[in-house]
Amino acid sequence: MRKTKFSEANNSLSIGLKSKKIAIPYLIWILIFTILPIFLLMQYAFTNNQGNFTFANIERFFNPLYLGIMWHSIRMATMATVICFFLGYPIAYILSQKAYKDKTILLFLFVVPMWMNFLVRTYAWLFILGFNGVLNNILRFFGFEPIRLLFTDGAVLLGLVYTFLPFMIFPIYSSLQKIDERIIEAARDLGSNRLQLFFRIIFPLSLPGIASALTMVFMPAVATFLISNILGGGQYFLIGNLIEQQFLTVGNRHFGSALALIMFALIILCNVIFSYLSKEEKE
Amino acid sequence: MEFIELKNIEKNFYVNKQERQILKGINLSIKENEFLTLLGPSGSGKTTTLRIIGGFETASKGQVFFNGLDIGKTPPHKRAINTVFQNYALFPHMNVYDNVAYGLKIKKFSKSAIKDRVEKTLSLVNLSGFDKRSVKSLSGGQQQRIAIARALINEPKVLLLDEPLGALDLKLRKEMQIELKNMQKNLGITFIYVTHDQEEALTMSDQIAVMNDGEILQKGTSENIYNEPKNAFIASFIGTSNIITGTMERDRKVTFLKTDFECVDPMPGSVVQIVVRPEDIEIEQTPRDRNSLKGEVIEVIFFGVNYEMKVKTGDFIWKIHSTKSYERGQFVYLFMATEALHVMEMERSL
Ligand SMILES: Nc1ncnc2c1ncn2[C@@H]1O[C@H](COP(=O)(O)OP(=O)(O)O)[C@@H](O)[C@H]1O
Ligand SMILES: [Mg+2]
Numbered sequence: 001m002r003k004t005k006f007s008e009a010n011n012s013l014s015i016g017l018k019s020k021k022i023a024i025p026y027l028i029w030i031l032i033f034t035i036l037p038i039f040l041l042m043q044y045a046f047t048n049n050q051g052n053f054t055f056a057n058i059e060r061f062f063n064p065l066y067l068g069i070m071w072h073s074i075r076m077a078t079m080a081t082v083i084c085f086f087l088g089y090p091i092a093y094i095l096s097q098k099a100y101k102d103k104t105i106l107l108f109l110f111v112v113p114m115w116m117n118f119l120v121r122t123y124a125w126l127f128i129l130g131f132n133g134v135l136n137n138i139l140r141f142f143g144f145e146p147i148r149l150l151f152t153d154g155a156v157l158l159g160l161v162y163t164f165l166p167f168m169i170f171p172i173y174s175s176l177q178k179i180d181e182r183i184i185e186a187a188r189d190l191g192s193n194r195l196q197l198f199f200r201i202i203f204p205l206s207l208p209g210i211a212s213a214l215t216m217v218f219m220p221a222v223a224t225f226l227i228s229n230i231l232g233g234g235q236y237f238l239i240g241n242l243i244e245q246q247f248l249t250v251g252n253r254h255f256g257s258a259l260a261l262i263m264f265a266l267i268i269l270c271n272v273i274f275s276y277l278s279k280e281e282k283e
Numbered sequence: 284m285e286f287i288e289l290k291n292i293e294k295n296f297y298v299n300k301q302e303r304q305i306l307k308g309i310n311l312s313i314k315e316n317e318f319l320t321l322l323g324p325s326g327s328g329k330t331t332t333l334r335i336i337g338g339f340e341t342a343s344k345g346q347v348f349f350n351g352l353d354i355g356k357t358p359p360h361k362r363a364i365n366t367v368f369q370n371y372a373l374f375p376h377m378n379v380y381d382n383v384a385y386g387l388k389i390k391k392f393s394k395s396a397i398k399d400r401v402e403k404t405l406s407l408v409n410l411s412g413f414d415k416r417s418v419k420s421l422s423g424g425q426q427q428r429i430a431i432a433r434a435l436i437n438e439p440k441v442l443l444l445d446e447p448l449g450a451l452d453l454k455l456r457k458e459m460q461i462e463l464k465n466m467q468k469n470l471g472i473t474f475i476y477v478t479h480d481q482e483e484a485l486t487m488s489d490q491i492a493v494m495n496d497g498e499i500l501q502k503g504t505s506e507n508i509y510n511e512p513k514n515a516f517i518a519s520f521i522g523t524s525n526i527i528t529g530t531m532e533r534d535r536k537v538t539f540l541k542t543d544f545e546c547v548d549p550m551p552g553s554v555v556q557i558v559v560r561p562e563d564i565e566i567e568q569t570p571r572d573r574n575s576l577k578g579e580v581i582e583v584i585f586f587g588v589n590y591e592m593k594v595k596t597g598d599f600i601w602k603i604h605s606t607k608s609y610e611r612g613q614f615v616y617l618f619m620a621t622e623a624l625h626v627m628e629m630e631r632s633l
Contacts, residue, residue: 182368188358189339189360
C-alpha cells in the first residue's frame, strides 16, 4: 500500500512538472481573453470621457433606478434557479436510479435541446406563447379569450428555466451517480426507510453536485440579456440588458464597464459562497 | 428447528441478456451463536449467498428460514441481521460518532441513550475517544472497526461479514482475527463470515462451508475439513497437500506408485485420489515392512520452525514438513501411517 501511494505521489509530481509546460498556451489564452478584458473593464470603469480617474461610474450605479434593475435581475435569477432545482433534482434522481442506468436515451433527451442553437430555441417560444401562438390558438379553439403570455415576467422566467434546466440536472445527476451502492445498502441494512435514506444519506451526499448546479444556473441567469430581450420584449430590463444598452445603444463604455465590473464581483461572490458551502458539507 | 436455514437456494443473474446460474442449490443450516465461514475461491458465489441472507438479493429459487420463518420477502431493515460490507461502506459525510449512532438515530432513540450505546460500542472495538474524527482520517483497520461498531449497535442476532479483513496487512489481519473471534464469543452473536483465505477460515470458524462454482462442497468443523477433505479440490484449497491418484481393489488397501498401502477407508471406487498432509509424512533412513516408499530429497527449505522438503518418488514429488532436515540428493524412506492416508473418490475434473 505504502509503495503505491509513494509512486502515485511521484507520478502526480512529474505530471505537475510536465503539465506546466503544456499549460503555457492556456495561460496565454487566459491572459488574452480573461485577464486583459478585466483590466480594460477596470480602466474604463474608473475613468471618464476625458480619461481622468473617477469613481463617478460606480457611484452612478447606486441610484434607485439601477439598483432596482439589479434587484429585479437577482430576483428573476433566484426564482429561475429555485424552479430549476425543484424540477431538476427529481429528474436527476430518477435518471440516476438503477432501473434507468442503462437507459442513456432518457439522459439524451435532456441533452438534445442543448445542441440546438440557443436563439432558435428561444425564438421557438415566441411561436408558442405569442398572441397568435400555439397556446392562445388552443385557448381560442375552446372558446376562451386569448391572454397575454409573451413579454411578461412569466415568459422570461420560463425562458430562463427552459434554457438552464440541463445545467441543473447534470451536476446533480453526476454526484448522485457517484454515490457508492454499498453505502446505500449499508443505510438500508441499518434500518433506514426510503425517506430516511434520502434525507440522511442521498441528499447530503449530492450537496457538492447541488452547489455546482446552483452556480451554473444562477450565474448565467443573472447575466442574461438575450432571453429577456426576446421573451420580455424590447422594453424588458435586466442588468444584462442595461449593460448591453450602455455599450451598444447609449455608447457609454465607462458606465457599461462599471456595471460589468459590479456584475463580475457579484458572480465571484456567489461562487465563493457556493464553493464554501459545498466544502463545508464535505468535511 | 434451525436458527438459519437455506433450502435449495438458486440464483440466476442475467449477464449480457444471458441467464447464468450463480448459485446451484445451496443447502445450509446455521446454529445460534455459531461462527460459520463461507470459504471458497473468488467468484464461487460467497458474496451472493451472503447478500441473499442479508436481504439484498432475492433467490431465484429456494427459501431462507430465520427461526423457522420464511424471510425471503422481508426487506433488509426488517431482518435481525446486520452486515459489515466488503469495503466498509462508511458514510463519508458523517463523523465517527454519527456513523456508529446512525442505526439508533433513525429508530428515534433518545439522545442520552444513543450517547451511552455509542460509547459502549466504540470501546468494544477499541476506538473510544474517536467520536469527532472524520471517517476519512482513519486507517483501514480503524475504518473496519467503525464498520463493525456501526453494525453491532443495532444488537443484531446475526452479523454478516464479507471479507472484512481483506484490505488489511498481514499483521493487523491476524490481530483482528483474534479480536473478531473474541467479540463473537463474548457477544453471543451468530457470525456468518466470508473469506477466500483458508487459514483465516480454519483459525476462526466453528463451522466451515467450502464453496466452489455456486455449490457447497463440504460443511464441517475446521478439523473435519482439514483432516478429511471430501475431494481433491477441497484438499488443495485448504492447504498444501500431496494429492496422488491410485487404485483400490479391496477395502482398506490402496495402491499408488506401484506400492500397496494400508488405509482406514472402505472402498469408495476403484480409481481414487489419496491426500496426504505434508506434516503427516515421516522421513526415515530405513524402510519399514508396510506403508513405506523410497525417494530422493530434491529440495530443502528452512521455514523458521520447520523444514519443507521435496522428495521425488518416480514421477511424483512429495511435499513434507519436518523438524529434522536431510541433505539434497540423499535417498530416504517415507512412512505414511494408515490414518495419514485420506482416500477420496476421483474428482471428475480438477
Ligand atoms: N449483480 C450481478 N450481476 C451479474 N453477475 C453477478 C452479479 N453479482 C455477482 N455476479 C457473478 O456471480 C459470481 C459469483 O459472485 P460472488 O458471489 O461475488 O462471488 P465471491 O464473493 O465468491 O467472489 C461471479 O461470477 C460474479 O461475476
Ligand atoms: Mg465476494
